[in-house]
Amino acid sequence: MSEYRAMISSDWNECLAPCGPFDYIAFTYPHLSENLDVIFRGYTGNRINLEAAVQQVVALLPEPITAQQMDAYLKSAFRTYTGVAELLAWCRERRILFMINTTGAVGYFQRVLANRFLPRFPALSAYPDPCFSAESTDPDSVYDLLQVQDKGVNTEKVGRAFNIPPHRIAIMGDSGGDGPHFKWAAENGVFLVASMPKSSLRKYCKEAGFQPDYVFGKSYDEGEPIDRNLEMAYDFMALTSVFEDRLGAGQ
Helix, strand or coil: CCCCCEEEEECCECCCECCCCCHHHHHHCHHHHHHHHHHHHHHHCCCCCHHHHHHHHHHHCCCCCCHHHHHHHHHHHCCCCCCHHHHHHHHHHCCEEEEEEEEEEHHHHHHHHHCCCCCCCCEEEEECCCCCCCCCCCCCEEEECCCCCHHHHHHHHHHHHCCCCHHHEEEEECCHHHHHHHHHHHHCCCEEEEECCCHHHHHHHHHHCCCCCEEECCCCCCCCCCCHHHHHCCCHHHHHHHHHHHHCCCC
16 A cells, blocks of 8 residues: 555646746846746746757856755755645645656755755655765755656656556646646546646647636736736645545545
């Protein structure tokens, strides 16, 4: 029998945290901020693929990012939406496997955990570079994510490894870059949560012929600017009752 009774596989950037996957680069090299934002919006809007986006980012970097630079960024700027750390702790207490599944970098989460900004979580699906020296705080399982299509592949791998059936799995995402993950979930009876959803996610779902099962937080129209103050007013612990009901994940 699996040690976990259910599973949540969630995107990170602008889904659980008000930041982008290249913010640590912009912090280290501020003059690159505008270019990095264009690249990020390109692949979350499904205009370029992740491989092309990363190639463009690497071409901009004067030097690779170090662990010390990552730490400096995190100590200055790390934050999540309200209640995210508490939600991770709630999942652990109830034997719900929480997997962060993101185009962000493995090294970002290594340093987040090493600095104890989040409680440790069991599984991470993320881009493999940068990756720093392994720490005892690292997730138990790390899966490479080289294209956005890998999100569904990696969620399925973890679910099978822990014998968690699809009807006890939920996924969370916010943008069109999460579209392939949502499509996989819709085809397999997985519970779909749109968190702080952008118009690109709604467009992807509509064109693919399905809709999210639940919408949480601020929902954005096309071209509408991000409202961080409004986003921070939503408490992710409000999702516990939803997960208890849909995943059979009560205590």
